[in-house]
Amino acid sequence: MNAFLLNINGAVRKVEADPAMPLIYVLRNRLGLMGAKLGCGLEQCGACAVIADGERVLSCVRTVSEFEGRAITTIEGLAEEGELNPVQRAFLDAGAAQCGYCTSGMVIALTAYLEAEEHPDRRGALEALEGHLCRCGAHADVLRAVDRLLADGA
Numbered sequence: 001m002n003a004f005l006l007n008i009n010g011a012v013r014k015v016e017a018d019p020a021m022p023l024i025y026v027l028r029n030r031l032g033l034m035g036a037k038l039g040c041g042l043e044q045c046g047a048c049a050v051i052a053d054g055e056r057v058l059s060c061v062r063t064v065s066e067f068e069g070r071a072i073t074t075i076e077g078l079a080e081e082g083e084l085n086p087v088q089r090a091f092l093d094a095g096a097a098q099c100g101y102c103t104s105g106m107v108i109a110l111t112a113y114l115e116a117e118e119h120p121d122r123r124g125a126l127e128a129l130e131g132h133l134c135r136c137g138a139h140a141d142v143l144r145a146v147d148r149l150l151a152d153g154a
């Protein structure tokens with residue numbers, strides 16, 4: 001076990017973990033941040049996505065030791081003072097979830113895209129969602145959320 005200082009959602013958190021432990025286990029089992037989901041565990045479904053230094057990254061394989069010193073944002077860190085961020089709001093308004101297992105990863109991916117892209121467009125948003133699988137087939141509703149988001153000038 002090693003001690004790690006992780007910058008998560010704007011706060012420094014100290015955790016004890018095996019350096020080889022994937023970040024998602026630290027988030028969920030050590031820090032109680034249950035928003036990122038463990039799906040495939042093989043970097044193939046997108047459910048475990050978080051933002052690290054502004055970039056969408058998958059947390060199911062990459063180890064906790066890779067994230068020390070990086071600014072990590074999880075789905076729990078997106079709302080400010082109780083206000084959903086625009087992506088969360090668009091998903092809610094469009095009813096873009098069924099079971100919700102994939103939703104956190106998709107919201108994270110779109111948030112990272114919008115924060116990085118000065119002139120976001122539909123194609124870019126859809127590219128950001130590539131690799132995010134939804135077993136419920138909520139894709140049409142997700143597309144509606146994307147269109148709402150872009151129409152609102154996100």
Ligand code: FES
Pocket residue numbers: 037038039040041042043044045046047048049058059060061
């Ligand atoms: S759980 Fe990480 S990509 Fe599927």
Ligand code: FES
Pocket residue numbers: 096097098099100101102103133134135136137138
């Ligand atoms: S809403 Fe169930 S997996 Fe996407």
